[in-house]
Amino acid sequence: MDERLEKALEFGNYRTTLANQKRNVISRMQNLQKVHYNGGSFNASPQTIAFVQALISVKKKSSVILDVKENPIEIEDLQDFLDTLISAYTEGVNEYKVQMDKLKKARNIKKIMDW
Amino acid sequence: MSEEERGVCMFAYNNDKMDYIQFAHLAAAYVKRNMPNLNTCLITDNGTYSYLKDSIPDKLHNKVFDTVVIQDVTHPSNPRRHYDSPWTEFSAQFSNSNKHEIFELTPFERTMLIDTDYFIMNNDYAYVFDSDIPIAMHKYARYLEHQPPYMNEQQLSDAGIHHWWSTVVYFDQSEESRVFFDTWAHVKDNWDYYHLLYQFPPGLFRTDFCVSIAAHILNGFNENTFVHTFDGMKMVNMDQKDDIVEIKSANDIILLSHNRQEQWKNILTRYENTNMHLMNKLAISRNAQSMLEKVTEGWDVL
Numbered sequence: 001m002d003e004r005l006e007k008a009l010e011f012g013n014y015r016t017t018l019a020n021q022k023r024n025v026i027s028r029m030q031n032l033q034k035v036h037y038n039g040g041s042f043n044a045s046p047q048t049i050a051f052v053q054a055l056i057s058v059k060k061k062s063s064v065i066l067d068v069k070e071n072p073i074e075i076e077d078l079q080d081f082l083d084t085l086i087s088a089y090t091e092g093v094n095e096y097k098v099q100m101d102k103l104k105k106a107r108n109i110k111k112i113m114d115w
Numbered sequence: 116m117s118e119e120e121r122g123v124c125m126f127a128y129n130n131d132k133m134d135y136i137q138f139a140h141l142a143a144a145y146v147k148r149n150m151p152n153l154n155t156c157l158i159t160d161n162g163t164y165s166y167l168k169d170s171i172p173d174k175l176h177n178k179v180f181d182t183v184v185i186q187d188v189t190h191p192s193n194p195r196r197h198y199d200s201p202w203t204e205f206s207a208q209f210s211n212s213n214k215h216e217i218f219e220l221t222p223f224e225r226t227m228l229i230d231t232d233y234f235i236m237n238n239d240y241a242y243v244f245d246s247d248i249p250i251a252m253h254k255y256a257r258y259l260e261h262q263p264p265y266m267n268e269q270q271l272s273d274a275g276i277h278h279w280w281s282t283v284v285y286f287d288q289s290e291e292s293r294v295f296f297d298t299w300a301h302v303k304d305n306w307d308y309y310h311l312l313y314q315f316p317p318g319l320f321r322t323d324f325c326v327s328i329a330a331h332i333l334n335g336f337n338e339n340t341f342v343h344t345f346d347g348m349k350m351v352n353m354d355q356k357d358d359i360v361e362i363k364s365a366n367d368i369i370l371l372s373h374n375r376q377e378q379w380k381n382i383l384t385r386y387e388n389t390n391m392h393l394m395n396k397l398a399i400s401r402n403a404q405s406m407l408e409k410v411t412e413g414w415d416v417l
Contacts, residue, residue: 017382020372023261024386027349034346036242041346068346099387113361113369113385 014109021112025099032092035084040065040073044088052082120224121244122154122181124217125231128190129163132197132207133396136167137403138231143179144410145234148365150241153227156182158220175407175416182222188213193320198355199397201373214281214322215303218288218296228284232396236366237388239348240285249291251343252326253280253350256392259357259372259384271324272314276331277338280350281322282392291341298329352392359398365410 033044042048042065055063055078062076075081106112123146127139136159143155157180159167164185167176188210195209217228225244229235243251254277256264263269268278286292302309302325309328310317330342353359356373360383363369367387374380393399399406411417 013382016380017384020260020382020384024384024389027261028387028389031237031239031348034239034348036246036346039247069340109383113383114363 010108014107014112017109017112018103018106021103022100025096025103028099029092029096032095033088035088037081037084038073038075040067040071041069042067042085044085044092046089049082049085049089052078052085056082121152122156122221122223122225123150123227123229123235124156124158124221124223125229126158126211126214126217127163127231128160128188128210129166130208130210132205134170134400135231136163136171138396138399140171140175140179141399141403141406141410142229142231142234144175144407145236145365146229147179148410149235150238152241153244154181154223155179156184156222158184158186158217160187161185172417175411178411178414178416184220184222186213186216186220191320195319197396199395200358201356201378203397209319211322212303212320215296215299215325217284218286218293225287226285228286230282230392232393232399233282234391234393236386236390239390240283240345243285243343243345248285248343249287249289250295250341251283251285251345252330253283253348254278254342254344255347256280256350256352258352258354259370259386260374260382262375264352267315268323271327275314276327278323279327279330279342281326282350283345284326285343285345295329295333295342298332299325302328350392351386351389353394353398355395357395357398359393359395359402362402362405362409365406365412 035042035044052065060078062074063078064072064074067073103112123143125139125142127135129135139157143157146153146155164183190208190210190212193209193211194206196204196206198204214228217226227240256268258264264278270276270278286295303320306320307317313328315324334341353370354373354375356375358371360369360371367385368391369383369385372382372384374382407417
C-alpha cells in the first residue's frame with residue numbers, strides 16, 4: 001500500500017477512536033454528576049448550584065426545589081444540599097479532566113489503549 | 116433496613132453451548148468488587164448446581180455468593196440465535212421462562228435482578244437501594260460507539276410501544292412490585308395473544324417484551340412514570356458482533372466495536388468504571404480467566 005494512504009487511514013482510525021473515547025468520558029462525567037437527594041433526582045450543573053447558592057444568599061435555610069422530573073422536593077438543609085451538589089460536580093469534572101488530559105497526550109491508538 | 120436485606124440476584128441455567136454458571140460467578144465477583152455492601156444470590160437448578168460444584172472453586176463460590184436458591188424448572192424450548200463477531204453465528208437454548216418468579220424467590224427485601232452477562236463496574240445503582248422506588252429498569256440503551264439500539268430494541272414493533280430492558284430489574288416487596296411481576300407472568304402465559312396485540316414476532320420468548328408490556332399496561336396504556344428509568348441512564352451494550360480485546364484491570368476493558376452500518380469498520384473502544392452489558396457470551400468465555408484474575412485481585416480465591 002502507498003505509505004501516504006496507509007498513514008492517512010491510520011490517522012483516520014485514530015480520530016474516530018479518539019472521538020468515541022471523548023464521548024465515553026463525557027458520558028461518565030454526566031453520570032457522576034447525577035445527585036439523588038431526599039427522593040429527588042438532580043443534575044449537579046452550574047445552573048442548579050448557582051440557584052441553590054442564590055437561595056442561600058437571600059438567607060433561605062430550606063426550600064422546595066423542582067428536580068429533573070419536575071417533582072417538588074423539599075430541601076430542609078440547603079447548605080448540605082449545596083455541598084452535595086458541589087461534591088458531585090467536582091468529582092465529575094475532575095474525572096473528566098484527568099481522562100481528557102490522558103487523551104490529549106495520546107497521539108495514536110496504542111497510546112489511547114495504554115499499549 | 117439492614118444491609119442483609121439488600122442484594123443482587125441472578126439466574127443461571129447452563130446449556131450445551133454456554134457456561135452461565137461461570138458468567139454468574141464473574142458477574143457476582145463484579146458486584147462484590149464494586150458494590151461490596153450488597154449481598155448476592157444465585158438461582159439455579161440441581162443439574163447446573165452439580166456442575167458448579169465440579170467447575171468452580173469453593174473459595175470463589177463462597178466469596179461471591181451469599182445464598183443459592185435451587186429450583187428445578189422445565190424450560191420450554193426457546194432457541195435463540197447468537198453471534199460471536201459478525202462472522203460466526205450459532206443457536207442455543209435461552210432459559211428465561213421463570214424470570215418473573217424472582218419476586219417470590221429473592222431472599223432480599225430490596226433486590227436487583229441482573230443477567231449474568233451484566234457487569235457492575237461502578238456504584239451508580241447504589242442510590243436506588245436507599246429510595247422508595249418500587250420498580251426500576253433501563254428504558255434506554257446504547258452500543259459501544261454511542262449508536263442507538265436496533266429498532267426492535269427501541270419499540271416492540273413499527274409505531275409500537277417503547278421497549279424496556281429486563282437486563283437489570285430493581286424492585287422491592289411492595290404491592291406495586293407484586294402487581295408488576297404478576298402482570299409479567301400474565302403476559303408470559305398469554306404470549307400468543309400479546310404478540311398479536313402488540314405486533315411483535317412470537318418466535319423467541321423475550322422477557323424484555325414481557326416487561327415492556329407490563330410497564331405499558333400498568334402505566335395506563337401510556338408512556339408514564341410507574342417504572343423508574345434509573346434517571347434515564349443509558350445501559351451500555353456490547354453487541355454480539357463486538358468482541359473483547361483485553362481486560363486491562365477489573366473495571367477497565369478494551370473492546371472491538373463493529374459498525375453495523377459500515378461493516379468494514381471496526382474500532383477499538385475503551386471503557387473504565389462503566390457498567391457493561393456484554394452480549395457476546397463467547398467473548399466472555401474467552402476472557403473469563405483474565406476477568407476473574409483481575410476482579411478477584413487480592414481475594415485469594417483462585
